[in-house]
Amino acid sequence: MRVGMIAGETSGDMLGAALMQAIRRRCPQVQFEGIGGPRMLAEGFHSFFPMERLSVMGFIEPLGRLPELLHIKKSLVRHFQESPPDVFIGIDSPGFNLRLEQELRDLGIRTVHYVSPSVWAWGQKRIHKIARAVDLMLALFPFETAIYEHHQVPVRFVGHPLADTIGLDAGDALQRERAREALRLETNGRVIALLPGSRRDEIRRLGAVFIATALRCLAQDQTLRFVIPCANAERRAQVLALLQEHGAGDEFMVFEGNSQQAMQAADLVLLASGTATLEAMLLRRPMVVCYRLALLTWMLASRMLKVPYVSLPNLLAGERLVPELLQDEVTPEKLAAALQDWLDHPARQTALAERFAQIHHTIRRDASARAAAAILELVQPEMPDAL
Numbered sequence: 001m002r003v004g005m006i007a008g009e010t011s012g013d014m015l016g017a018a019l020m021q022a023i024r025r026r027c028p029q030v031q032f033e034g035i036g037g038p039r040m041l042a043e044g045f046h047s048f049f050p051m052e053r054l055s056v057m058g059f060i061e062p063l064g065r066l067p068e069l070l071h072i073k074k075s076l077v078r079h080f081q082e083s084p085p086d087v088f089i090g091i092d093s094p095g096f097n098l099r100l101e102q103e104l105r106d107l108g109i110r111t112v113h114y115v116s117p118s119v120w121a122w123g124q125k126r127i128h129k130i131a132r133a134v135d136l137m138l139a140l141f142p143f144e145t146a147i148y149e150h151h152q153v154p155v156r157f158v159g160h161p162l163a164d165t166i167g168l169d170a171g172d173a174l175q176r177e178r179a180r181e182a183l184r185l186e187t188n189g190r191v192i193a194l195l196p197g198s199r200r201d202e203i204r205r206l207g208a209v210f211i212a213t214a215l216r217c218l219a220q221d222q223t224l225r226f227v228i229p230c231a232n233a234e235r236r237a238q239v240l241a242l243l244q245e246h247g248a249g250d251e252f253m254v255f256e257g258n259s260q261q262a263m264q265a266a267d268l269v270l271l272a273s274g275t276a277t278l279e280a281m282l283l284r285r286p287m288v289v290c291y292r293l294a295l296l297t298w299m300l301a302s303r304m305l306k307v308p309y310v311s312l313p314n315l316l317a318g319e320r321l322v323p324e325l326l327q328d329e330v331t332p333e334k335l336a337a338a339l340q341d342w343l344d345h346p347a348r349q350t351a352l353a354e355r356f357a358q359i360h361h362t363i364r365r366d367a368s369a370r371a372a373a374a375i376l377e378l379v380q381p382e383m384p385d386a387l
Contacts, residue, residue: 004085005034008054008093011275013037022372102133112136116144156374159365171284179264193266198231205292212332229259281313284353288338290325
């Protein structure tokens with residue numbers, strides 16, 4: 001069995017690697033190819049292009065990379081047309097994957113999209129494009145299925161793999177102590193994790209304001225310590241340069257990878273909106289969520305947004321559990337005040353952890369195994385032995 005897969009960013013690489021393992025358990029001779037990151041490569045994935053070439057976001061930003069992206073898509077279509085896979089799986093990155101999926105489906109290749117695009121957030125016009133592009137949508141969250149069912153697009157709620165891999169006790173005091181020992185942090189004292197994002201542009205927009213926020217908090221409490229996990233060596237160098245520009249000192253620890261350990265070690269997390277907010281929620285950490293986009297992208301996005309929240313904890317809860325600061329609100333003064341508000345109210349932190357635990361149970365469904373089963377059911381007519 002041959003499976004085509006495309007993951008365009010770190011979170012998709014994580015999902016792809018877990019899905020590969022689950023499919024291989026049911027179909028040991030399976031082969032995977034397309035575009036993937038280091039975790040997928042470690043599972044034996046054959047990637048035709050570096051995953052980083054797809055890591056572009058926003059409405060306007062991809063225009064500067066359009067020729068390269070079109071070249072990559074054309075090359076992939078040609079390859080899969082000449083050597084069709086049994087199924088193609090686009091993992092997130094809807095701007096690229098949905099276009100590719102539609103071309104492949106028109107060629108008679110079965111297509112699956114893993115991670116629902118935010119059609120519930122941006123309006124329903126995109127649902128018609130999705131209906132033309134995919135044979136099956138795999139949704140990570142229960143609130144996502146209704147719109148697909150309404151438009152008769154095959155959909156399966158599978159849960160989120162992070163909810164499976166992060167244990168129900170991962171956020172307790174013992175795990176925090178172990179994480180601090182591993183990072184060589186003092187077990188006492190308060191630690192704040194800073195996660196401005198995994199992309200260069202995210203760190204460019206948020207890194208400096210996060211550091212300025214930390215220095216503002218540090219002026220009020222000199223015992224605070226800060227940990228900054230970075231996606232790779234390039235992002236670490238970018239963060240270190242920002243720290244040097246701000247004259248930051250030994251209160252900051254910067255390292256590659258292991259964002260989960262950084263959040264486990266922390267009392268509180270300041271982070272960009274995205275998958276990391278889900279990870280922080282599963283670790284029961286109070287957080288302040290923010291995001292800043294290019295001005296023109298923000299002007300377009302703010303007009304299109306159809307939901308009152310942007311962070312996954314608030315969307316899953318259907319209420320504002322954690323503060324969200326967006327665009328012009330992302331200032332050191334406002335971020336520091338929001339962080340201090342959490343630090344000053346430990347009872348609120350306890351109540352939040354209990355609410356997070358309830359949500360954890362609702363999305364802990366052995367997601368990769370459920371996704372693999374749904375995909376193999378889709379190709380069952382051609383692959384009767386896969387099950």
